[in-house]
Amino acid sequence: MSNQKEAITTDIEAYLKAHEQKDMLRFLTCGSVDDGKSTLIGRLLYDSQMVLDDQLASVKRESQKYGTTGEAIDLALLVDGLQSEREQGITIDVAYRFFATEHRKYIIADTPGHEQYTRNMVTGASTADVAIILIDARKGILTQTRRHSYIVNLLGIEHVIVAINKMDLVDFSQEVFEQIKASYGLLAQELGIPHTYTIPLSALTGDNVVERTPHLGWYKGEPLLSLLDGLKVERSPHAESFRLPVQYVNRPNLDFRGFCGTVASGEVKVGDTITVLPSGKSTHIKEILNAGEVSQVASKKMAVTVTTTDEVDISRGDMLVHTNTLPRVSNMLKVMLVWMDEVAMEVGRTYDIKCASSLIAGVVEHINYRIDINTYEREQTEQLQLNDIASARLRLTRPIAVDAYRQNRQTGSFILIDRLTNNTVGAGMIVDVAKRESDRTITPPRTYSASEVALNAYIRSHFPEWGCKAI
Amino acid sequence: MLTQERLTHLKQLEAESIHILREVVAVFENPVMMYSVGKDSSVMLHLAMKAFAPAKPPLKxxxxxxxxKFHExxxxxxxxxxxxxxxxxVHTNPKGIAMDISPFTHGSRVHTEVMKTEALKQALDAGGYDAIIGGARRDEEKSRAKERIFSFRDQHHRWDPKNQRPELWSLYNTSINKGESVRVFPLSNWTELDIWQYIYLESIEIPSLYFAKEREVVAYEGTKILVDDDRVPEALRxxxxxxxxxxxxxxxxxxxGAIASTASTLPEIIQEMLLSTSSEREGRLIDKESEGAMERKKIEGYF
Known part of the structure; x- marks a missing residue:
């Protein structure tokens, strides 16, 4: 950071030019109350000089009142926000923190690790590109590590940094590190996490957070911050299918009719043939405005306005896609659900489903299984309680264009809203989409054997309450 | 090169804010943007102009x-x-006018309560707004770090920190009942540096008070304030x-509070900010009262 300071002092304009080119990375930290998570974040902010004198003075004051580190400044207090939770000494909600290095701007989602707050971790993970899972070197992999890893993987985070913390308390032992690394490797394999990086550190002493230190001389990899700076997480927009959920129709006068939205994936150019879903009508892109300025192309994450060559009926909730890479349009979805409300989820009850820019009523028709996120075992259940995660079948009142979450986090995710309380009661990820709305009802005709016909007749006559169809 | 492979952090923040502003206008019936004339408001206004171009922002x-306020x-x-x-x-609390409220005679607490907090509630009740867009950032203060981008308020404009709606992906829950509202913070993920850098890059107009100049000041309550008119008590003047x-x-x-400075251009201001060691709110007298002051104010309905 000191060379940054020099750059700022000597040539501010050059510094600004360089800073302007930085990209942004969002990461999530997962760990329990005692894993030193807040301390790690405090350390990152402190060492990257994002902590100002008056904030430090206030933390020093608070350290004496609430601190848990004796004489030293409790860096965790830089991070723990609300008064009520400071008194309890725990973090109770998702908090977002910011810092920048010479290479990147970072947004940290800081989420609590204890059991009843799965919903907060899911929330933090939903916007993160990278997850840092903290493990106490003295304790190794715990049930909560399995839980955090499951959620991170469920939410589609492909890069997981396993930070083995409190190395100072195990004499910076390489053996301890290697053991935990090997066990975590098995866990990552079991879940199918694509990229894991294991790193030894001590948030309290600062070893291997920003700089390498002699204590961990045997460790040949990069310290945490350099690792974060170098991670490549973006997929190329060329490799993706173009998806633009229409958010707002901008119609200031009769001559202009623009369709606004944020490109969920891929890219589109002026002149491209596009299809409007779910109607299926096709047209061409006439103009593109990117953040208000004329552009030839619109690509992922840009907030754009497009106009079309034909007057096609397009409204909020529709999706614009390339005609040659159509997503599925359906009202029957196989999904993973995370329940986030104190009131249990009921099968058959109608909820509002917000998916991209659509708001549609829907019903969870069937819970396939609930997953125990500690053991990864599947269980049968009829309802979902707060923090339950389950595979389920969702039926919407009308078909929409969606992708599987693994392909597209923007067009494959949704939230469930209670129609009476208006609370966000659940989050969902689309696993699979029925090919067509009618798929479920059309079964290919086949010839039944005599015994099948007899069995059918037997069931219909003895168990009419089953509602069995005649064959 | 036709395609930009990656968006810079400022372009990403810009796109995210525009997305939020469009969501508000698309869903709510009577949205309003708090315009406080400061740098953050100037950035929000600039983003609103971009979001709805070529139209004017369709909100109040x-x-x-x-x-x-400073005359400028x-x-x-x-x-x-x-x-x-x-x-x-524009709204002013008529009760405050009748009482002739002055920070010099009534103190900052009473002045803020009557002329800001109460006035804001009056203005929101009178306007019947269902979405109120504010310029608060999460980096400003610790209790703000946990604020949602779409933050639900009950009929009395109250915020319940223990009962916030989970906010996932960029799927904002905009469902409310009659009389309730949401406060929306499109700049949530911007830092002070991002704001300044964006103002510089986009040449956004801001009041000249941000730039150093020789000004008439007096020492007051541990800081220096501008002699902006003759309501400053004569003894002080x-x-x-x-x-x-x-x-x-x-x-x-x-x-x-004014700060001693020679920074008279945007790069100089940014340079000063980056090298300074006190945070933005240091100059605001209101925050110093106690730890958790902001948290309490927010529960009561202050932005």
């Missing part, structure tokens, strides 16, 4: 005028509203000196 702009702020506000053709609503100062935040002039 609200300024709660405490009658103690009011002139700046009126000129910008005229130039851009904004639908600007006698002590006025001319100094090179600027303001890091803009509000009521008796409550906004």
């Amino acid at each position: 702009f609200l300024h709660v005028d405490t009658l103690w 702020m009011i002139a700046f506000r009126d000129r910008r509203a005229r130039e851009l053709g904004l639908d600007l609503v 006698k002590t006025a000196t001319k100094e090179m100062v600027r303001f890091r935040t803009l509000g009521c002039y008796p409550l906004t």
Whole structure:
């Protein structure tokens, strides 16, 4: 950071030019109350000089009142926000923190690790590109590590940094590190996490957070911050299918009719043939405005306005896609659900489903299984309680264009809203989409054997309450 | 090169904010943007112009005028509203006018309570707004770090920190009942540096109070304030000196501390900010009262 300071002092304009080119990375930290998570974040902010004198003075004051580190400044207090939770000494909600290095701007989602707050971790993970899972070197992999890893993987985070913390308390032992690394490797394999990086550190002493230190001389990899700076997480927009959920129709006068939205994936150019879903009508892109300025192309994450060559009926909730890479349009979805409300989820009850820019009523028709996120075992259940995660079948009142979450986090995710309380009661990820709305009802005709016909007749006559169809 | 492989952090923040503003306008019936004339408001206004181009932003702009704002702020506000053709609503608490509230005689706490917090509630009730867009950032203060981008308020404008809606992906829950509202913070993920850098890159107009100039100031309550008019008590005015100062935040002039500075261009301001060691709110007298002050104010309905 000191060379940054020099750059700022000597040539501010050059510094600004360089800073302007930085990209942004969002990461999530997962760990329990005692894993030193807040301390790690405090350390990152402190060492990257994002902590100002008056904030430090206030933390020093608070350290004496609430601190848990004796004489030293409790860096965790830089991070723990609300008064009520400071008194309890725990973090109770998702908090977002910011810092920048010479290479990147970072947004940290800081989420609590204890059991009843799965919903907060899911929330933090939903916007993160990278997850840092903290493990106490003295304790190794715990049930909560399995839980955090499951959620991170469920939410589609492909890069997981396993930070083995409190190395100072195990004499910076390489053996301890290697053991935990090997066990975590098995866990990552079991879940199918694509990229894991294991790193030894001590948030309290600062070893291997920003700089390498002699204590961990045997460790040949990069310290945490350099690792974060170098991670490549973006997929190329060329490799993706173009998806633009229409958010707002901008119609200031009769001559202009623009369709606004944020490109969920891929890219589109002026002149491209596009299809409007779910109607299926096709047209061409006439103009593109990117953040208000004329552009030839619109690509992922840009907030754009497009106009079309034909007057096609397009409204909020529709999706614009390339005609040659159509997503599925359906009202029957196989999904993973995370329940986030104190009131249990009921099968058959109608909820509002917000998916991209659509708001549609829907019903969870069937819970396939609930997953125990500690053991990864599947269980049968009829309802979902707060923090339950389950595979389920969702039926919407009308078909929409969606992708599987693994392909597209923007067009494959949704939230469930209670129609009476208006609370966000659940989050969902689309696993699979029925090919067509009618798929479920059309079964290919086949010839039944005599015994099948007899069995059918037997069931219909003895168990009419089953509602069995005649064959 | 046709395609930009990756968006810079400022372009990503810009896109995210535009997405949020469009969501508000698309879903709510009567949205309003708080316009406080400061740098953050200037950025929000700029983003709103981009979000709805070529149309004008289809929302109202609200300024709660405490009658103690810097004079330049009011002139700046009126000129910008005229130039851009904004639908600007200005509100002052009539009770405060009747009581002739002054920060010098009533103190900052009473002044803020009557002219800001109460005035804001009056303006929101009168306007019947269902979405109120504010310029608060998560990096400003610890309790803000946990604020949602779409933050639900009950019929009495109250915030319940223990009962916030989970906010996932960029799927904002905009469902409310009649009489309830949401506060929306499109700049949540911006830092002070991002704001300044964006103002610089996009050449966004801001009041000249942010730039250092020789100004008449007096020492007051442990800081220096501008002698903006003759309502500064005469005893104080006698002590006025001319100094090179600027303001890091803009509000009521008796409550906004000036900082000694020679930074008169945007790069110089950014340089000063990056090298300085005190945070933005240091100049705001209101926050120093106690730890958790902001948290309490927010529960009561203050932005």
